[in-house]
Amino acid sequence: MRRRSAKLGLGLFILYLLASFLCGAFLAEFTVHLPRRPLRHQARAAAIIKEQYHTVLQDVEVTAVDGVVLRAWYVAPHNWNGETVTLLHGITDNREGVAGFAPMFLDTGYAVLIPDSRAHGESGGTLATYGVKERYDIEKWNEWLQQRSTGCTYIFGESMGAAIGLQATEVVPILCAVAVESPFSTFREIAYDRMAGHTPFGTWFWRTGGRPLIEFALAYARLRYQVDLTAADPEAALKHSRVPALLIAGTADHNIPMRHSAELQRTSASHVQMWVVEGADHGGAVSVSHDEFRQRILNWFREHQRPN
DSSP states (O other), X not given: OHHHHHHHHHHHHHHHHHHHHHHHHHHHHHHHSOOOOOOOOHHHHHHHHHHHHSSOOEEEEEEOTTSOEEEEEEEOOTTOOSXXXXXXXXXXXXXXXXXXXXXXXXXXXXXXXEEOOTTSTTOOOSOOOTTTTHHHHHHHXXXXXXXXXXXXXXXEXXXXXXXXXXXXXXXXXXXXXXXXXXXXXXXXXXXXXHXXXXXXXXXXXXXXXXXXXXXXXXXXXXXXXXXXXXXXXXXXXXXXXXXXXXXXXXXXXXXXXXXXXXXXXXXXTTTEEEEEETTOOTTOHHHHSHHHHHHHHHHHXXXXXXXX
């Protein structure tokens, strides 16, 4: 009986590992290959820019270090103060998803750069890497901006764009400041949250009994695509950076819980501040507290200007 029980237990364990491997491979493919959302409102956006700011919505592009062509919109208002804000969108979105934030910067004299992240919108690339490669894409965009101005460059990002913006601070130390909403702290931590949100099991399970599936998914991505997703690590980037960062977190955010921002602020308190917005869900701070949202971000950028 003991021998049979042992064999049965071993068999079930092997089946569990096999199922974890197969599900992990599927999860990895789903994670790096995201559906694209095409641009739908470019003509309308161009008309608004022309009517309200009497300037042109420019289509611009750069080539990433691995040859991927990245595309963006660029707008410099007539009253340009010489400084630029790069707006970074969230997962499976495109530049139109954050273009609505552009007026608060254009109205106060900032130019804006609004790129499509790699594997999103009209940018090239087939793999989303959540900051592993995207941080260097931001470095390329910043080089492009520096050819046009010696003024400050800033980043505003939401969700995945927030995490990418924080990771960029490590490789673009010339950034004057960043302001981001709903970033994740580490890829591993957000993986636990994502799995908990799509299954009946809590994060405790995915940190323990369900962890083999996540580890197999990470290993699959490394072996198949040479991408270490655990290197998507805003927490580590902030520890190595001194770029001032404002984190915006909503208490009702169940997509990327507020604890991610709290951990980022705790581990890099010397140059990171956190603004908690009561009742705001994922990316919802501007809806809950529109005027304060605008004022806090603009003040943060003004407080961290550097001489040209």
